Amino acid sequence: MRRPAITSNVSRQIVTAVAACLVFIACAPTTGTTDETTSVVTEVGSGGKAAVGEDANPSTSATTDLTTETTPPSEPEEPTTTTSSTTTTTAAVPDLDEELSEFEDLEALLDELDDLLADL
Amino acid sequence: MHRRITILALVMALVAVPTAALALDDDVTTTETDRASTDVASDAETDRHRDRLDRLKKRALEAIDRQLEVLGKLLNAIDENRFITPGHAGRLQGDIHNAQAGLNNLARQIEAATTLEELRPLIEAIPGFQIGHVMVPKTHQVIVSDAMVAGAGKLEQFADRLEEVIARFEEAGYDVDEAWRLLEAMEDHIAAGASLADPVAENVIGLQPEDWPDPAQGILAAGRADLEEAGENLRAAHGNGKDIVEFLRGLHDATDVATTDAAGSDAAGS
Numbered sequence: 502m503r504r505p506a507i508t509s510n511v512s513r514q515i516v517t518a519v520a521a522c523l524v525f526i527a528c529a530p531t532t533g534t535t536d537e538t539t540s541v542v543t544e545v546g547s548g549g550k551a552a553v554g555e556d557a558n559p560s561t562s563a564t565t566d567l568t569t570e571t572t573p574p575s576e577p578e579e580p581t582t583t584t585s586s587t588t589t590t591t592a593a594v595p596d597l598d599e600e601l602s603e604f605e606d607l608e609a610l611l612d613e614l615d616d617l618l619a620d621l
Numbered sequence: 622m623h624r625r626i627t628i629l630a631l632v633m634a635l636v637a638v639p640t641a642a643l644a645l646d647d648d649v650t651t652t653e654t655d656r657a658s659t660d661v662a663s664d665a666e667t668d669r670h671r672d673r674l675d676r677l678k679k680r681a682l683e684a685i686d687r688q689l690e691v692l693g694k695l696l697n698a699i700d701e702n703r704f705i706t707p708g709h710a711g712r713l714q715g716d717i718h719n720a721q722a723g724l725n726n727l728a729r730q731i732e733a734a735t736t737l738e739e740l741r742p743l744i745e746a747i748p749g750f751q752i753g754h755v756m757v758p759k760t761h762q763v764i765v766s767d768a769m770v771a772g773a774g775k776l777e778q779f780a781d782r783l784e785e786v787i788a789r790f791e792e793a794g795y796d797v798d799e800a801w802r803l804l805e806a807m808e809d810h811i812a813a814g815a816s817l818a819d820p821v822a823e824n825v826i827g828l829q830p831e832d833w834p835d836p837a838q839g840i841l842a843a844g845r846a847d848l849e850e851a852g853e854n855l856r857a858a859h860g861n862g863k864d865i866v867e868f869l870r871g872l873h874d875a876t877d878v879a880t881t882d883a884a885g886s887d888a889a890g891s
Contacts, residue, residue, distance in 0.1 A: 593793040594793050617761070
């Protein structure tokens with residue numbers, strides 16, 4: 502005995518729906534992992550080193566390292582600070598020529614003493 | 622008869638007296654001739670004596686003039702020196718004026734001398750003033766001693782100023798250990814120079830001609846040695862001072878270069 506055509510179409514739709522559900526379920530876990538990785542990156546970026554140990558996921562570790570190395574943008578600011586302090590140092594140093602100008606005749610004085618010694 | 626005898630006696634008397642007178646004249650003439658001969662010889666001797674006396678007087682007076690000239694130069698040296706203390710200058714000028722007065726008095730006595738016996742001790746008195754042995758070296762040593770004390774004082778002021786400058790470099794963050802070391806050496810040299818030179822003036826200023834050779838000779842020799850060593854110390858101190866200035870200048874210049882480089886790097890970076 503042969504089944505009616507309508508019954509056959511319904512069965513095909515059901516099979517298709519079930520297959521679609523299975524495909525959806527199969528794809529769902531992949532989406533969840535992406536969410537977790539994003540979460541870890543956010544934590545590291547907020548400064549918590551604990552985030553490195555909390556997730557052994559290699560992709561998380563790599564992201565952490567990258568984040569640490571990216572921190573240096575603040576380093577170029579340090580030389581700027583040093584330069585500033587050096588400028589201050591230069592200003593505090595006395596002008597030797599000005600400070601010692603009144604002793605410029607010492608050489609002549611000692612020459613005079615030598616001349617006097619020669620008369621002894 | 623009696624009248625004839627009288628007349629004869631008168632005639633004899635008239636003949637005898639002129640004869641005796643003539644004989645006496647002959648004797649006188651002979652004595653005067655002898656005496657004239659003797660006087661000529663004596664005059665020649667006297668002339669030679671006077672010539673010799675004059676030559677000795679001239680040489681003695683020239684020697685005194687040379688001593689007076691030396692004393693005049695010493696007075697000028699004292700007047701022209703800017704370091705000698707008024708007290709030391711006054712004492713030396715007093716000694717020199719006394720020596721001048723003594724030599725001038727001696728010159729007057731020499732001019733008045735009429736015999737070699739009188740002149741000889743006057744000539745021998747000239748070296749007794751010991752102008753070259755005592756007055757000249759003691760005057761110079763007093764001048765140098767005072768000048769070195771003044772020089773040491775000036776160097777001390779220099780060291781004090783350098784100390785301030787070094788401290789300011791240190792406050793500014795520089796490593797100035799070498800400068801401090803040099804300053805310490807400088808101060809040691811100044812102290813040594815001053816302690817050697819300072820006592821010399823008082824040690825020698827009281828020496829008088831009669832102190833030659835002892836103790837004047839030894840005291841003057843020691844004073845000279847001390848002054849020469851003091852001069853070496855003051856020279857060394859000045860050398861230390863110049864080294865400090867060069868050291869600080871080096872620090873300053875190095876900082877200028879670093880600042881310029883840093884500024885250049887910043888400019889290139891921005």
